[in-house]
Amino acid sequence: MATHHTKMLIIGSGPAGFSAAIYGARALMEPIVVQGLQPGGQLTITTDVENYPGFKDVIQGPWLMEQMQAQAEHVGTRMMWDTIVSVEIDKGPPFRAIGDSGDEYIGDTLVIATGAQAKWLGAPGEQQLGGKGVSACATCDGFFYRGKKVAVIGGGNTAVEEALYLTNHSDDVTLIHRRDELRAEKILQERLFKSNKISTLWNKTVVSFEGDPADGGLTHLVLTDTVTGETSTLEVDGAFVAIGHAPATELFKGKLEMDDSGYLIVEPGTPKTAIPGVFACGDVMDHTYRQAVTAAGTGCMAALDAERFLATLEFAKQEAEAAE
Ligand SMILES: Cc1cc2nc3c(=O)[nH]c(=O)nc-3n(C[C@H](O)[C@H](O)[C@H](O)COP(=O)(O)OP(=O)(O)OC[C@H]3O[C@@H](n4cnc5c(N)ncnc54)[C@H](O)[C@@H]3O)c2cc1C
Structure with a gap:
């Protein structure tokens, strides 16, 4: 079991963690990134990415994350193939984390970039057709379904927002919900019901996603009526599962403030948590935007704030020593 010490300990290797690492390394903080079970983060499970700035052509999510990792390593980041299983942050700085390997990580600052995972239905075909219609x-x-027929599955704010957003691209959007009323805010519901591009299927659950991943992808959904038990099909080109996200914050329960859904709470407009020297960035603190570029942006902010935090501590220490 080894102990690793760094000025900036980063938990998570998605766009937020890698961007924090790039800025931290360039500020000579010799960051360590603990990568976790999904090195590269959520973008490694998608294919086409068309909205990350800097690339005219469609790029692949896994490729983009390889580039970010290579850049972070090139400027001096140490990557660790480990998953943090516990943290001690109330006594810091420095902050202490223990990896699944048994290794101990000590950070003078801590950047939390553990992200979030979309919740899936777990229905047959869903994973196989991921990126091929699902x-x-x-x-x-949404952009990939211009002029096509799409469905959104869910009944909360996210589902209604996704359906409304999709009307920018499609005139034929079906919202599928397992109950006969939505949980979404009334104002969103009003906008949904006013749209002549969205129809709603009540009391329906998706039994399976059908189509050939190697030949055209998703073709239709098989649905069951939760009241009558009847089975039906819905032809669609794209299906968007919008039943929520789960932020990876289990480690921080009782240690850092979270909202009702488990997202870390930060000082508005900053990545600062309530513990000085502990910063949160990316999807783990952002349930609104959830994009690679916003995650990268807040990762940058976390690194800049971490550098300033350490500089202020160092200055105070020097002043105290000079006064002795
Ligand atoms: C299918 C799909 C397609 C998408 N397409 C796009 C797109 O086209 N454009 C776009 O901008 N966004 C897209 N997104 C959203 C984008 O991927 C996320 O907004 C972004 O990845 C969030 O970055 P993050 O760094 O905050 O977290 P994540 O990417 O979620 O990374 C979290 C990291 O934390 C690590 N981690 C978690 N727990 C621990 C632990 N205990 N110890 C150590 N490490 C840990 C994980 O291993 C992972 O590396 C897509 C998302 C999905 C799911």
């Missing part, structure tokens, strides 16, 4: 992000993938 998606969990309309902002990311």
Whole structure:
């Protein structure tokens, strides 16, 4: 079991963690990134990415994350193939984290970039057709369904927002909900019901996603009526599962403030948590935007704030020593 010390300990290797690492390394903080179970983060499970700035042509999510990792390593980041299983942050700085390997990580500052995972239905065909008609992000993938027939599955704010967003691209959007009323805010519901591009299927659950991943992708959904038990099909080109996200914040329960859905709460407009020296960036603190570029942006902010935090501590220490 080894102990690793760094000025900036980053938990998570998605766009937020890698961007924090690039800025941290260039500020000579010799960051360590603990990568977790999904090195590269959520973009490694998608294919086409068309909205990350800097690329005229469609790029692949896994490729983009390889580039970010290579850049972070090139400027001096140490990557660790480990998953953090516990943290001690109330006594810091420095902050302490223990990896699944048994290794100990000590950070003078801590950047939390553990992201979030979209919740899936777990229905047959859903995973096989992921990126081939099935998606969990309309902002990311809606553009690929211009002029096509799409469905959104869910009944909360996210589902209604996704359906409304998709009307920018499609005139034929079906919202499928397992109950006969929505949980979404009334104002969103009003906008949904006013749209002549959205129809609603009540009391329906998706039994399976059908189509050939190697030949055209999703073709239709098989549905069951929760009241009558009847089975039906719905032909669609794209289906967006919008039943929520789960932020990866289990480690921080009782240690950092969270909202009702488990997202970390930060000082508005900053990545600062209530513990000085602990910063949160990316999807783990952002249930609104959830994009690679916003995650990268807040990762940059976390690194800049971490550098300033350490500089202020160092200055105070020097002043105290000079006064002795
Ligand atoms: C299918 C799909 C398609 C998408 N398409 C697009 C798109 O086209 N454009 C776009 O901008 N966005 C897209 N997104 C959204 C985008 O991927 C996310 O907004 C972005 O990845 C969030 O970055 P993040 O760094 O905050 O977290 P994540 O990418 O979620 O990364 C979290 C990281 O934390 C690590 N981690 C978690 N727990 C631990 C732990 N205990 N110890 C160590 N490490 C840990 C994980 O291993 C992972 O590396 C898509 C998302 C999905 C799911």
